[in-house]
Amino acid sequence: MRKVMAFGTFDCLHPGHLDYLMKAKALGKYLLVVVARNSGVRAIKQREPVNSEQDRLKLIQHIDFVDEAVLGDREMRKWGVIKKHNPAIIALGYDQWASIPSLRKELSGLHLEPKIVRIKAYGPEKNSSRNFSRKF
16 A cells, blocks of 8 residues: 655645645555644744644544544654654645755655655645635
């Protein structure tokens, strides 16, 4: 079974999120989605999430084509969730901060060698969480 892991905040779920997850699912047979912890949202986005991590997790768990959804690591850059689930592929969103070469190097140091794919944007001019949060 080819497991694909996708990461995100998924606050105020929108069509761009669904497109990202559908494209990630198309890369393998099993889609595991890692939902960012509230602390991670604060660290990366410099703001409070609109919805709690538990609510965001529940939303993702109810998407038909998502096979499993879990909360991410409490501490950033520890990669515990990746070590635990050992995906064949990691699908990154077009706007996610991770550098593929840097991530590949860090994971290699942990004896993990997943393929890392950057998913192309779906109308980022209108389907970005950044744009959505500016409306409020």
